[in-house]
Amino acid sequence: MLSFWTALSHLLGWTYTAAWSVSFYPQLILNWRRKSVTGLSIDFLTLNPLGFLCYSISNLALYASSTVRASYRARHDGHNPQVALNDVVFAVHACAVAGLTWGQSWVYQRDPSQRLSSYNRLILLLLFLSLLTLTLLATLERLSYLSLVLFLSSVKLYVSAAKMVPQAWVNYRRKSTEGWSIENILLDATGGLLSLTQLVLDSWVDGDWTGITGNPGKLGLSLLALAFDALFVVQHFVLYRGRRGSSNGKEQEREDAEAAAGARARAGRGEQRGGSLGDRGALLAGEEEAADEDEEEEASVRRRGTEREPLLGRTRRGHERASSVSS
Structure with a gap:
């Protein structure tokens, strides 16, 4: 029969597993309803599946590995690692959902500026090479598998920090948490507290x-979750409370529709102004053309007048000579 403390541990473990697992879905659903990942850090979406x-x-x-557990007992005076079944279930489930959310960034709308940073591109390359090297050394028995496993844990901790910092920076730069689910963070904080308590x-x-x-x-995962979740809660409820995202997508859809209507109205006013300017431009062009025609006509009249003056002079001189002869 399970002792009270063991039963309490199981309760804490499966409760944190449920809270952390459910925390992935508000953002997934929000992205699906908006058909957009605008407001999310691509570093966050890319690093998350790798970390999990x-x-x-x-x-x-x-x-489950007898080799790794034996190595752990040798290092810790015969004690087994504090990893429960719920820890495994959470990690595998989180990896699957994080991968699905990352896939949304390739399908749904995103800003051109939303790209994986050059820094994290380099980090991903270094992590891949490190994992490849350590796996090879463990296979050749130059390194214990426990050391490889602990390195994998450290990769997860780095990824957790690296994926949270860009999201906090995106929120700060936009002065908004729009397009980002606060429910995810509240559930994440709950899971982090329960996970730490179980450990x-x-x-x-x-x-x-x-x-x-x-x-x-x-x-590390529990402590990082609690620290960054506290920061995100402050951003959402204190610093940028006037620009909150919507967890169910309805508010966001309404805001997007209003923004689109406003854009169309501005475009219509621009066309009207353009048409009015075009009419005035055509009128001015017509007036200039008429003025040019008047100038040409006046010049023609002057030329004709100039030509008639010598002709009249010659005619008068001819009449004078004729009068002289007849006299």
Whole structure:
């Protein structure tokens, strides 16, 4: 029969798993309803699946691999790693949903400026080369598999920090949390608190306080979640509360429709102004053309007048000579 503390640990574990798992869906649904990922960091969407892939492998190895668990016991005075089944379920599920959300960034609308940063492109390359090298060393028995697993946990921690910083920066630069789901963060904070509580409780029940630091992935993930979630809550509810995103997409759809209507109205006014300017331009052009024609006519009259004057002079002189002869 399970002891009270063990039962409490299971309750905490599966509750945090549910909270953290559900936290992925508000953003996924919001993107689907808006058919857009505007307002999201592409670094966040790209790094998230990689981090949870590493976390899934790490948890699976610590939970099910006899080789890794034996190596862990050798380092921790015979104690097993503090990894529960709910940790594995959460990590695998999170990896799948994060991959789906990343796929939305390739299908739905996004701003041209939304690109993976050059810095994280370089980091991804270095991480890939490091994982390849360490896996090869572990295969050749030059490195323990436990060391490889712990490295995977550290990759997850880096990715968690690296994906959160760009999102916080995007919110700051836009002075808005529009297009971004706060429910995701509230659930994430709940999961982080419960996960940390379960880890501490399990280590206390097992009589091994090193079990807290012996699972750096779970410990670091919980602390990072609580720290960044606190920042995001302040951004959403305090700093940029006038520009909140919508969790169900209806408010966002209304705002998008209003923005589109406003754009069409401005375009219509621009066309009217353009038409009015065009009419005035045509009138001025007509007046200039008429003035040119008047000038040409006056010049023609002057030329004809100039030509008639010599002719009249010659005619008068001819009449004078004729009068002289007849006299």
